[in-house]
Amino acid sequence: MSQTYKNMVQKKHILHSGIFNQTLRDWQSLKSEITPRNLMYPVFIIEQDHEVQEIASMTGIARYGLYKLRQHLMPLVKQGLTSILVFGVIETLAKDDNATNADSPNNPVIRALPYLREWFPELVIACDVCLCPYSSHGHCGILTDKGLDNAESIKRIAEIALAYAKVGAHIVAPSDMMDGRIGAIKRLLNEHDLRNTVSVLSYTCKFASNFYGPFRDAAKSKPSFGDRKCYQLPPGSQGIALRAAQRDVEEGADFLMVKPIMAYIDILKQVKDKYPEYPMFVYQVSGEYSMIFNAAQSGIFNLKDGLMEILGSYRRAGADVIITYYTPLILDWIRLKHKL
Numbered sequence: 001m002s003q004t005y006k007n008m009v010q011k012k013h014i015l016h017s018g019i020f021n022q023t024l025r026d027w028q029s030l031k032s033e034i035t036p037r038n039l040m041y042p043v044f045i046i047e048q049d050h051e052v053q054e055i056a057s058m059t060g061i062a063r064y065g066l067y068k069l070r071q072h073l074m075p076l077v078k079q080g081l082t083s084i085l086v087f088g089v090i091e092t093l094a095k096d097d098n099a100t101n102a103d104s105p106n107n108p109v110i111r112a113l114p115y116l117r118e119w120f121p122e123l124v125i126a127c128d129v130c131l132c133p134y135s136s137h138g139h140c141g142i143l144t145d146k147g148l149d150n151a152e153s154i155k156r157i158a159e160i161a162l163a164y165a166k167v168g169a170h171i172v173a174p175s176d177m178m179d180g181r182i183g184a185i186k187r188l189l190n191e192h193d194l195r196n197t198v199s200v201l202s203y204t205c206k207f208a209s210n211f212y213g214p215f216r217d218a219a220k221s222k223p224s225f226g227d228r229k230c231y232q233l234p235p236g237s238q239g240i241a242l243r244a245a246q247r248d249v250e251e252g253a254d255f256l257m258v259k260p261i262m263a264y265i266d267i268l269k270q271v272k273d274k275y276p277e278y279p280m281f282v283y284q285v286s287g288e289y290s291m292i293f294n295a296a297q298s299g300i301f302n303l304k305d306g307l308m309e310i311l312g313s314y315r316r317a318g319a320d321v322i323i324t325y326y327t328p329l330i331l332d333w334i335r336l337k338h339k340l
């Protein structure tokens with residue numbers, strides 16, 4: 001070896017020796033690895049048991065009736081799907097001020113859960129808990145002349161969570177962002193001896209984002225007036241997001257979530273750094289799904305390569321579980337990778 005080269009080796013940082021083959025490159029990337037355990041799949045359940053409704057604003061995503069959902073999930077569970085996040089969507093059932101049909105016997109989630117538990121005994125089922133898909137005004141709480149009534153709202157939210165827990169939800173996930181709802185749910189679960197068998201996944205840092213558009217179409221939950229800025233976090237905020245995490249931790253949440261994620265990855269990192277003992281969930285929302293899909297469609301990047309690069313950044317920043325509509329595709333990619 002020439003003296004000049006020796007000097008260069010001594011003086012410079014040599015990085016290529018750590019990445020010269022695929023196994024070495026994989027070792028450098030373990031923190032961004034994605035396995036089926038890191039994925040939760042959001043699904044919409046409708047009243048019509050034998051129907052599938054394509055969602056125009058989200059290419060490739062549909063709402064499913066109970067039996068169609070069974071067909072849809074069967075191959076995914078075989079491919080390693082470990083958990084789903086369930087949303088109910090109603091069309092013929094009435095919407096009222098009290099969101100009566102959020103937990104009535106006719107609610108599609110209430111009806112579906114016992115079947116899903118029986119058909120897929122290993123699958124963890126989380127249920128979104130909110131008033132907005134079932135309330136006549138489309139807001140996430142109980143309204144009075146003066147605005148949202150917090151005490152009445154969290155009482156109702158806890159009742160709905162309890163109803164989902166009783167029919168088989170492993171996880172209840174309040175998405176409303178009302179103060180005090182985690183504590184109210186935990187108290188009610190405790191009173192009904194469900195404290196050790198049902199966990200609470202809190203939509204802790206949920207921002208009043210521009211990326212929810214297609215979801216409101218999918219879940220038919222658009223507010224009939226006003227917006228949700230009084231209870232969802234301001235997009236530019238940071239301190240109040242950390243206070244929300246502290247609030248939910250102190251009220252007893254089992255798991256925390258940041259939603260959306262692409263524009264809030266700093267919040268994820270800060271919450272994870274502050275509460276490393278809590279598994280962190282991130283929700284890649286409908287607008288993010290469609291944005292990435294459209295970018296790939298217009299040839300900006302290959303869908304798989306671009307998406308995995310983006311999701312890897314969420315894992316590196318501290319996400320343990322990624323809630324994504326891309327779950328079926330990713331499970332397929334993982335399966336193919338292991339087959340090669």
Ligand SMILES: [Zn+2]
Pocket residue numbers: 130131132133139140175176
């Ligand atoms: Zn809501």
